Amino acid sequence: SYDQNIKEIADKDKRYLWHAMQPYNEQSQPMVVTEGKGSWITDMNGNRYLDAMSGLWCVNVGYGREELAKAAYEQLTKMPYYPLTQSHLPAVQLAEKLNEWLEDEYVIFFSNSGSEANETAFKIARQYHQQTGGHSRYKFVSRYRAYHGNSMGALAATGQAQRKYKYEPLGNGFVHVRPPDSYRRPAGMSTEQFQRFCAREIEETILWEGKESVAAVIMEPAITGGGVIVPDPIYMKEVESICKRHGVLLIIDEVICGFGRSGEKFGHLNFGIKPDIVTMAKGLTSGYLPLSATAVRKEIYEAFKDQADYSYLRHVNTFGGTPASCALALKNLEIMEREQLVERSRMLGERLQTELQELLDHPLVGDIRRFGFLMGIELVLDKETKHPLPLADVTKVIADCKARGLIIGKNGDTVAGYNNVLTLSPPLSSTDEDVDFIVRTLKEVIYQQ
Numbered sequence: 343s344y345d346q347n348i349k350e351i352a353d354k355d356k357r358y359l360w361h362a363m364q365p366y367n368e369q370s371q372p373m374v375v376t377e378g379k380g381s382w383i384t385d386m387n388g389n390r391y392l393d394a395m396s397g398l399w400c401v402n403v404g405y406g407r408e409e410l411a412k413a414a415y416e417q418l419t420k421m422p423y424y425p426l427t428q429s430h431l432p433a434v435q436l437a438e439k440l441n442e443w444l445e446d447e448y449v450i451f452f453s454n455s456g457s458e459a460n461e462t463a464f465k466i467a468r469q470y471h472q473q474t475g476g477h478s479r480y481k482f483v484s485r486y487r488a489y490h491g492n493s494m495g496a497l498a499a500t501g502q503a504q505r506k507y508k509y510e511p512l513g514n515g516f517v518h519v520r521p522p523d524s525y526r527r528p529a530g531m532s533t534e535q536f537q538r539f540c541a542r543e544i545e546e547t548i549l550w551e552g553k554e555s556v557a558a559v560i561m562e563p564a565i566t567g568g569g570v571i572v573p574d575p576i577y578m579k580e581v582e583s584i585c586k587r588h589g590v591l592l593i594i595d596e597v598i599c600g601f602g603r604s605g606e607k608f609g610h611l612n613f614g615i616k617p618d619i620v621t622m623a624k625g626l627t628s629g630y631l632p633l634s635a636t637a638v639r640k641e642i643y644e645a646f647k648d649q650a651d652y653s654y655l656r657h658v659n660t661f662g663g664t665p666a667s668c669a670l671a672l673k674n675l676e677i678m679e680r681e682q683l684v685e686r687s688r689m690l691g692e693r694l695q696t697e698l699q700e701l702l703d704h705p706l707v708g709d710i711r712r713f714g715f716l717m718g719i720e721l722v723l724d725k726e727t728k729h730p731l732p733l734a735d736v737t738k739v740i741a742d743c744k745a746r747g748l749i750i751g752k753n754g755d756t757v758a759g760y761n762n763v764l765t766l767s768p769p770l771s772s773t774d775e776d777v778d779f780i781v782r783t784l785k786e787v788i789y790q791q
């Protein structure tokens with residue numbers, strides 16, 4: 343029978359699949375999803391949910407786009423695979439398209455995941471400095487609370503201790519600075535002073551680490567996975583000029599913020615800065631197939647030209663930029679342009695903020711932060727002390743939302759063991775009714791806590 347079938351799949355799931363970030367115990371039973379359409383997913387039991395996290399911040403154009411499946415199918419039947427030691431049309435076309443989206447001249451190296459895109463960026467940065475005489479530059483500066491990936495280098499750059507301590511030693515030469523979290527700035531400092539102070543800390547770190555030892559600073563335009571920390575433009579401008587002043591490359595991790603999530607094509611375009619390297623994944627294919635990219639400023643690429651021994655990257659990726667993924671990504675970007683989803687993201691984000699603003703009057707809601715159509719709602723026990731709401735209470739909010747058909751996320755100051763920031767990152771293609779549903783459900787749930 344149908345119920346018997348469901349139970350069998352659940353049992354097999356438990357027996358054969360090792361899940362990410364799920365405890366291994368008798369009670370754990372992940373949702374088995376079967377279908378998606380627009381912003382909604384359906385599980386094996388026929389329950390429907392509005393996925394206000396777009397999976398893991400991925401599905402920018404929404405679920406169930408047949409056009410994307412067709413683009414991949416057609417490419418697979420024509421030419422399924424060739425490595426990018428040589429070339430193929432979808433990769434060339436996509437690299438050109440990404441230049442348009444980046445609004446500047448970049449050369450693109452393709453991989454399969456955000457982590458790999460960041461690893462590639464680190465290797466390019468180190469090799470670039472070797473090439474240009476900066477042999478001592480091998481260190482990377484990143485922020486506490488930021489997530490940059492699961493591989494040893496990207497994890498070393500990650501500033502979340504609880505993800506790291508089981509796997510040490512990680513790569514050498516990764517140092518961390520404080521995130522520009524204005525909500526938790528020291529008493530007596532204005533927001534602007536604090537933002538400048540955080541940028542200054544980066545400069546001091548670059549100097550303290552030793553003369554010309556830092557290769558690059560890596561940061562997201564807004565810290566997403568560590569509690570939705572949105573910097574002031576002044577901070578990003580400062581960081582850009584500090585990097586320039588000290589010959590340090592600026593790597594911007596757009597894995598989550600890219601492709602319209604921030605209300606601009608890329609997050610950094612909100613600040614008018616020009617990164618040396620931009621990494622991207624997730625929204626590049628809206629999650630339909632694996633693909634990531636490391637975009638490198640033309641001038642940096644030029645430093646590799648005619649350098650005998652050094653003129654090529656000693657770095658290859660078997661599946662990176664595989665034709666079907668590139669063809670699908672091109673179609674994905676075409677959909678975003680045709681449906682003006684970047685503009686829609688900005689508009690829906692503004693609406694979400696306006697309509698959720700009144701939640702700030704609730705005793706548990708300490709702060710609401712937003713970067714485009716990506717929101718963080720910080721829950722606290724006490725608005726004066728800002729003591730984070732304990733995990734069990736946050737988990738209840740998430741479960742109450744799910745019981746009403748709304749999936750939201752949580753993250754936060756995970757270094758200290760708190761996950762008190764509710765996160766929203768719905769598909770950019772969400773309908774007005776979808777946003778109504780998110781607002782209504784979230785208010786109902788929070789008002790009854």
Ligand code: PMP
Pocket residue numbers: 398454455456457458460489490491492562566567595596597598623624
């Ligand atoms: N950078 C950021 C900002 C991310 O959020 C993630 C994934 N959540 C990554 C890198 C790593 O991407 P992936 O899981 O595709 O390796």
